[in-house]
Amino acid sequence: MPTIRKAELRDMQAVFAMIQHYAEQRVMLPRAILDLYENVWEFTVAEENGVVHGCGALKVYSAELAELRSLCVAPGINGRGLGRTLTDQVLDEAEHLGLKTVFALTTSPGFFEKMGFREVPRERFPTKVWRDCLQCPRYYQCEEKAMMIEVDVRRAALRQPAAESLEIPASSA
Numbered sequence: 001m002p003t004i005r006k007a008e009l010r011d012m013q014a015v016f017a018m019i020q021h022y023a024e025q026r027v028m029l030p031r032a033i034l035d036l037y038e039n040v041w042e043f044t045v046a047e048e049n050g051v052v053h054g055c056g057a058l059k060v061y062s063a064e065l066a067e068l069r070s071l072c073v074a075p076g077i078n079g080r081g082l083g084r085t086l087t088d089q090v091l092d093e094a095e096h097l098g099l100k101t102v103f104a105l106t107t108s109p110g111f112f113e114k115m116g117f118r119e120v121p122r123e124r125f126p127t128k129v130w131r132d133c134l135q136c137p138r139y140y141q142c143e144e145k146a147m148m149i150e151v152d153v154r155r156a157a158l159r160q161p162a163a164e165s166l167e168i169p170a171s172s173a
């Protein structure tokens with residue numbers, strides 16, 4: 001099983017290659033290698049025998065709000081639970097930091113639903129929209145859905161012993 005740990009600078013070339021792979025498929029937004037080095041602190045990686053198999057980043061916007069972004073698993077490794085493990089780790093980190101809400105913009109909303117997120121209008125996150133989306137060439141034909149999860153609701157759901165999967169009650173929406 002891969003080790004899940006905070007990223008180091010030596011991981012970032014592999015992270016860049018993974019993100020680039022999915023960016024070319026228009027599944028993720030591309031990120032420059034310098035941007036990745038500058039924001040190495042945000043990243044968690046899954047690594048096995050020196051090979052990076054997946055990554056995810058937590059971008060903090062305020063004392064309450066952060067974005068789970070650049071989440072991906074290397075082609076060929078997907079479908080083995082690594083996306084879930086990385087998401088759980090980043091959400092644990094969000095909880096540890098005292099954040100209230102985590103959102104994601106994604107072309108895979110079904111995956112995030114399984115992680116307990118729910119879909120919301122992306123205008124709900126004005127900082128993100130003004131900072132990144134308005135500069136994006138795909139702004140007017142954006143295929144990404146905004147998904148969000150409340151950290152305390154997730155924690156309460158995880159505490160329920162009978163819960164085999166994270167299902168957030170609709171009343172919390």
Ligand SMILES: CC(C)(COP(=O)(O)OP(=O)(O)OC[C@H]1O[C@@H](n2cnc3c(N)ncnc32)[C@H](O)[C@@H]1OP(=O)(O)O)[C@@H](O)C(=O)NCCC(=O)NCCS
Binds near residue numbers: 078085106
């Ligand atoms: C989306 C991604 C991170 C999922 O990682 P993964 O390791 O394949 O996912 P897991 O194996 O942990 O799957 C966990 C659950 O989500 C489901 N799932 C995975 N991808 C899904 C998708 N695209 N749509 C709906 N459900 C999905 C799995 O079937 C599994 O369900 P189960 O628990 O009922 O068996 C991975 O496919 C990926 O890197 N995709 C390309 C990049 C991307 O789209 N990133 C999203 C953020 S921008």
